[in-house]
Amino acid sequence: MRLKINGAVRQFPGDxxxxxxxxxLQLPAARVAVERNRTLVHRDKYSSVRLEDDDELEIVQLVGxx
Amino acid sequence: xxxxxxxxxGREYRSRLIVGTGKYASFEQTQQAIERSGAEMVTVAVRRxxxxxxxxxxxxxxxxxxxxxxxxxxxxxxxxxxxVRTARLAREAGLSSLIKLEVIGDEKTLFxxxxxxxxxxxxxxxxxxxxxxxxxEDLVVAKRLRDAGAAAIMPLxxxxxxxxxxxxxxxxxxxxxxxxxxPIIVDAGVGTASDAAMAMELGADGILMNTGIAGARDPLKxxxxxxxAVASGRLAYEAGRIPxxxxxxxxxxxxxxxx
Numbered sequence: 001m002r003l004k005i006n007g008a009v010r011q012f013p014g015d016x017x018x019x020x021x022x023x024x025l026q027l028p029a030a031r032v033a034v035e036r037n038r039t040l041v042h043r044d045k046y047s048s049v050r051l052e053d054d055d056e057l058e059i060v061q062l063v064g065x066x
Numbered sequence: 067x068x069x070x071x072x073x074x075x076g077r078e079y080r081s082r083l084i085v086g087t088g089k090y091a092s093f094e095q096t097q098q099a100i101e102r103s104g105a106e107m108v109t110v111a112v113r114r115x116x117x118x119x120x121x122x123x124x125x126x127x128x129x130x131x132x133x134x135x136x137x138x139x140x141x142x143x144x145x146x147x148x149x150v151r152t153a154r155l156a157r158e159a160g161l162s163s164l165i166k167l168e169v170i171g172d173e174k175t176l177f178x179x180x181x182x183x184x185x186x187x188x189x190x191x192x193x194x195x196x197x198x199x200x201x202x203e204d205l206v207v208a209k210r211l212r213d214a215g216a217a218a219i220m221p222l223x224x225x226x227x228x229x230x231x232x233x234x235x236x237x238x239x240x241x242x243x244x245x246x247x248x249p250i251i252v253d254a255g256v257g258t259a260s261d262a263a264m265a266m267e268l269g270a271d272g273i274l275m276n277t278g279i280a281g282a283r284d285p286l287k288x289x290x291x292x293x294x295a296v297a298s299g300r301l302a303y304e305a306g307r308i309p310x311x312x313x314x315x316x317x318x319x320x321x322x323x324x325x
Contacts, residue, residue: 006114007114032115033159035155038151040155058114059117061112061122062126062156062160063111064096064125066087066109066280
């Protein structure tokens, strides 16, 4: 499956749910926020999100800033 | 010192200084500077996680969200749509509805695009956000932001990171006088303690700064200087300064001098 994550295309074998993707990417779900195809995915909905080919994801975190 | 608290969206803050968390040499230094500043609210940015490397350390390990109120920003957004999307992500990542809304209109000055700012404010207020918009000193824009439901008005004192101090004192005074129902928080431009004190003496309700502290030779000392400057300026404002006069008035009794 082909996913665009934070602007870069990556390939993943087989079906993938969002929590499994975060785990593969070693991202703690509690510390990130996810947007799928320009729409926010609420944290409590992660487990019901089955990713699809060509999905575009933005995965962000809070960083230092002014 | 007994400074009256700053009220934003129903919550009271003892400190009238809000500090950023960017540009520090390390997370440890960020943590120490914030501690020394006495600030209770700190700004953070929203950025893509880096993929492919080892897991990144999180700022939130050093800045405890239980101890500080996090104010995420939409820095770097140039359209209302990007700012709204960033705000939604920030709320999800930080679990708070506060947003320091920035929609930048010009790369060189980082001046706000006030038209897009107003549009984004309207959208986010409808979605339940507490919107603190970074704007310019324009009273009419500030009134529109207030009418759109902004929880404060955050005029720039000078361009972000410039350290030029309050460039337009009279416009700031007009904002303070004409928008009495919302906190006016000077956001950006403070270079040193006297800039902060001056803005507070004019009646600003608070000051938000980042570079002025993080960029100082000794950020920890400057954090403390800013803490005192903001509190002193506020106290002086509340105390009410004497009128300016051109000529002297003696402080000592005029009679009883020796002959």
